[in-house]
Every structure is written in structure tokens, then in C-alpha cells.
Amino acid sequence: MLKINQNRLWNRLMTMAEIGGTPKGGVCRVALSEEDKRGRDLFIEWCTAAGCTVEVDPMGNIFARRAGIDPNLPAVMIGSHLDSQPTGGKFDGVYGVLAGLEVIECLNDHNVKTKHPIEIVSWTNEEGARFAPAMIGSGVFAGTFSLDYAYSRTDKEGKTLGEELVKIGYQGTAPLGQRAYKATFEIHIEQGPILEAEEKSVGIVTGVQGIHWYDLILTGKETHAGPSPMSYRVDPVKAAIPVLQQVYQLAETYAPHARVTIGYLDASPGVKNTVPGQLKISLDLRHPDADILEQMDSDLKSIIAEVSEHTTVQSELEDIWYSPPVAFDPNCITAVQAAVDQLQIPAMQMVSGAGHDAVYLAGYAPTSMIFIPCEDGLSHNELENAFPEDVEAGTNVLLHATLSMAEQLE
């Protein structure tokens, strides 16, 4: 059976990790930064050397195509992202892009021709760490967001996504969307502990959890810490405590699949000797079942309403983003399962807890995902790690799932 070249793939992962590499061994290659630009440049250089035709669309998404025998047939696409969290790791996103390139390199090495073209895509700003919402490049491609909306997103310094895209030279001219795909695959580290605990090398991903993002804004009265008696205060931090308590309780009520994450609590003005006038709390709720996620949304609103009755602090819940649960395409799942069986790799079916570009692609073309384990389930962390044997096994599964869809010619 055809096998990928693990050394080449691993070396490229390590080379890419040097761009934005951090002292702790992680990566800071935040979307549309100077590092992101350098990562993109290197990826395009490799794709061009591998004989691909490269195009960039107005969202900065990069498409590298290996021709098939019949140029009129829809491509089989493999995509993920090159951007990282501010304190991210070497594998999140980049593995999916470079594994796709390795599939093409492997076909080149063995002079394999396919009926359908094969296309590798790197999507812009998957992480959402600099510009919210996440997965905006694939979202615009698939028609979920407008280009204008994406361009108007701002980072913490007030810079817009549109300006920054132009600044790094990646506002391309390829038509937006309008690409026909027979199937799309995304391979990614699991970003959770399950595969490692179950001693599997590959996860056959059948769908993705739904995600709901909010900002809860609690507004009190900014006052000096010393002279105001406690009873005179309108303190948003104090008011937040019962909210936080009950929000975490949601994860227990809807266990084991519910996830509740509070990423930040930004007090303003945020100095030691001032009772904050405002506290902004991020909420990330997830569940694989749309009905339960809706119930969690409704519970959240009740919690806030109830707590509001017992305080003079004002509360406002901003609905930032909702990504419904996704069920992947049965044919794509079957292609991955068949590759796993052929290769005799220890694997299991599972649901993704994280959002991925594949979520938006699933609404555009038949799509599924492949996971490999990451050490200790750590991700969005500089210590994120994946084992070479899993990186290799996953990419071989990707190779054969892709070949079955792209129709290898003997």
C-alpha cells in the first residue's frame, strides 16, 4: 500500500514551527501578523515546488491545486489553517495543511494520477484569537459571513481584519467561493484527552459540538476602594460570583457532553484600589446536541435574570456567535473508516469538541474530519505535542480516504 514520507512531513512541521516559535517550544503565529505572512509565504513556496497551482481569494484563503485527469470534475479538498493562538502549539491547524501537502508530495513521488483534482487549502483566521469570530475565512468562503463583515472585525488595538490582510499582502483576487468539491477532509490533533486515554491513533470524526459564545457585561459603580462603605457599593465582581457558580453548574446539569469555559474576566478600569465600574466575562458553552445547547442558552438567561433581581448591578448578555452542532457526510466518514480498516490502524469514532473550518465546509460540500491524539490532551498551549507515529498514521488515513474519493488511476 502507498505510504506517506513521515520524515518530510515531520521536518516541515518543525520548520514551520520556527516561524513564531516561542522560548517554551510553542508557536505564536496569530492571524495576519508578520509571522502569519511568513508562514503563508513558506507554504506557497513548498506548494509551488510540488507543482501545484496556487490561488488566493479576497479573504486571504490559499488554494493549492494538483490537477486531475479531468479538469471539469470537482476536486477533493484537504484544508485547515496556519494561524495559531497567541500561546499555541506546533500542530493545531498547521498539521492539517502540511498533511494535505504531504499527500500531494506522496502522489508525486509515486507518479500516481487521479481522476479528480486534489486541492489543499489554508483558511484565514481560524483561531479567532485576534479577530472574533473564529473560522471566519472558511465562514466567508462557505457564505456564512459576508466579506464586508469579515473585513470590519477589529483586534484589541482597533486594527481591522481588512487593513491587516492588505498589509501582509494576502488580499487575493481568486473568485470568492465558487469552487466545486466532491469531498473535503480536515485532519487535526484532537485537542482533548480521549484518543490518548483510549490508546487509539486515529479518530473518525462523525460531527462537531455546537458552540455558543457570549460576553456578559456587568455594570456597577466605579468608586474608590477605601472610603466607600460596603453597603454603598455597586460592585460587579461581587455580583458575578453567583452567576459564575451557576454557569459552571450548567456543565454538571448537562454532563457529560456539556462544556462551559470562561476565558476572561476583564474589570474596568482594572486597578487595585478602585471598585470596578464594569466587568466583562466571556462565556463559551458547547454541546453536541442542538436541543440541549438551546436549553443551556435558555438556562443561562434565567440565571442572569434571577441574579439581576438580587443586585443593583446591571447585566447585559451579548450574543457573540453561535455555531450549531454538525453531522458530517456519511460517504466521507465511510471513506475514512475504510482507510483505517485497510491500514489496520487502532481507531474509534468520535465527536469533535472544538470548532473547525470543517464545520462551515460541511454546509458547502460533503465533509468529514480525522483526528490524531495529542499529548495529555493539551492544545491552545505552548506545550501542545503530537507523536510522530500518530502524525504518520493519520496522514496515511488521509491519503487513502483522499485517493478513494479522487479515484486513483492504475
Added chain:
Amino acid sequence: MLKINQNRLWNRLMTMAEIGGTPKGGVCRVALSEEDKRGRDLFIEWCTAAGCTVEVDPMGNIFARRAGIDPNLPAVMIGSHLDSQPTGGKFDGVYGVLAGLEVIECLNDHNVKTKHPIEIVSWTNEEGARFAPAMIGSGVFAGTFSLDYAYSRTDKEGKTLGEELVKIGYQGTAPLGQRAYKATFEIHIEQGPILEAEEKSVGIVTGVQGIHWYDLILTGKETHAGPSPMSYRVDPVKAAIPVLQQVYQLAETYAPHARVTIGYLDASPGVKNTVPGQLKISLDLRHPDADILEQMDSDLKSIIAEVSEHTTVQSELEDIWYSPPVAFDPNCITAVQAAVDQLQIPAMQMVSGAGHDAVYLAGYAPTSMIFIPCEDGLSHNELENAFPEDVEAGTNVLLHATLSMAEQLE
């Protein structure tokens, strides 16, 4: 009886408030900023025009002296600060400095001579908003901190106080400390609601609450929000909830004088879809009784130790600053009380809830404070306001307390 010129004082307060003035009517004149420099320059210009001799020490503290008949006698000093909170008001600090200048202007107007010199001081970085700890200029002057320690303090961007002092041109050459004072007064807005509620124009301040500042650092495990089951997480935000709850409880246990303030909760990395690896919580505990404040400190440590037993999140309590409760000088208090009586101003004795430069001065020379009300008790807030009649009444009390100590010559 001699009275100050309220129009001149009020106009100067409003002119100074334009430097760093905010759209909401507040002031952002943070220590050692460009605005702080402009405020200092204007103050020195006014003092020089009023015939004062101006000196600056290596901490950037500004001393403006009106000569007395006998240059060998210790001065009577009136001091406060020109720096503000990032979202501060028009009166906090600056009132104490310009009221002092108005006392000198009034004596000039009426050609009054005093036996002792009178000195106005503006202390560097009272607020501690940019460089912690607060009151560092008066603290170095009085010998509580070393100059090197002060110079090494950094702001959030990593700039040191020493560098920034040089940058605005206020690292002076006057000998540090070594100034003899017969008495020192600080007049300030109350920054609390008591005087207004009691319908008094002046507070005769007999002492200051003790203050204890900490950073509580909770360290968990930074992980991706979606894929990590709740039971695998080590989440510092979740671990913080029972700590926050019990810390606020301290204020009730030691009511009514105890104060508990949480100024910020900084999650790191602070993005929506990552369980924070670390949460840094500021704690500000205050009480006028040193024994009770020590008990609160001990209770705080027990709370953290107990919560630590029930979580794998690591906790560390950093002791940032302690300012013991202060009892002011009986003779200074008597001088203020006598001025209040002479002027027949509605007044009451009280304890300050906030720290002030007078706390460090009290360890250096006989010292007391005068308060005036501020609207709704609001301070460290752009809406901070004081009424002209109270500004006038307080300054007249300051004038006569100063005159009784400086010994007016008929």
C-alpha cells in the same frame, strides 16, 4: 477673618483639569505621563509667579516655599499630588496642592508674614495606578522605600518609574528628605459618602485606615475550551469562585469598618476558547484597627489554604503592600478643629478610608488631614465632583490651621 479667594482657586482647579481632561468630564493624568509633566509645569509656573522658591528632589517631588521671617525655623507644609487615576476626577489630589498654593496667594494678597516658612508639595505617583505601590513619592521622601526600589517599579508595558521620571525631566537634585517640618497638612476630597450624608462641609481627619494589598495567583492548566471534558480540567476561574465568596464574607465578619475590594481578575491568555492557565486577582483589604486588619490577613490565608485542599489548582498569595493604620498628630488635629470652630463651619471628626501621602508624612513630622465632601461619594471616577462652597470652606480651614502653626505676625 482672613479668607481665601475662591474664584482664583476654582479657576485654577478647572484649568488644571483641562490637562488630561476626558470627554466625560474626568481627568487622565497618570503619573509620569506627558499630561503629568504638563500639570507639573503649570503648577511650577503658578508657584514662581506667587514668589515661591521651587525645588525638585530625585523622586520628582516638587517643593514650593514661601519664606518665613526666620529661615532657620522648620516650615509648615501643605502637600498632596497632581497625578490621577486613568479614569479619575478633577479634585482627587490636585485640590490639596492648589489649596496650598491658594493659602500662599491669600497671604501674599494681604501681605501677611509668618514666622515659619510655608511649603507646598506635590508628591510623585500617589495613585499607584501606573506604578505600584501607591504613595511612593512621599514614601521615599519619608524613608519608607529606597530610591532604587522606586526607580525599579514597572508599569504594564515594562517601563520603569526611573526611566519615565527622567523622560519627563523631573528627576531633580534637591537633597532627598532632610526637610524640617513643624507641621504638615493635607486637604483632600473624602472619596466616600459620609460627609455628604451627614451634611458637613469639613471632616477633621484623626487617622487613616490600614491597607493591605495582595495579588492572588491561581495556576491551572491552559487547555482548549471544547474537547477537554470538564473532569479533566484544572480551571483557575472555577477555583476562584469559593475564594471570592469567602473574601467578600470578610467584609461582613468585620463590619462595618472592614473594606474588601477586587480591582481586577486577569486571566491568561484571556481568550474565549481557552481555559485560562492562570488567573491573577487583586485584593485590597482595609480596616482602621491594626489588630483586626492582621486578623483579616490571617483569615485570608486560611481561606486560600482551605480552598487549595479541594482543588488541583495551585495558589500563591503575593504580599504587595501593607500600610498600617495611622493616628494623626493631636496638635495638628487641634489646629484644624480650632479653625473649624473659628470659622463656624459644619464639621465632624472622622477616619480616612483611603491611603494618602499624609500617611507617610505622619511618620516624618506632625501631620493631619482635612476632608471635604464629594458628590455621591464618587471618586476614582470621571464623574467625581466637589461643590464650590465646600472647596472654599475647606481651604479657609486649611488657611487658619496653617497660620496658627506658622505663627502669623501682626
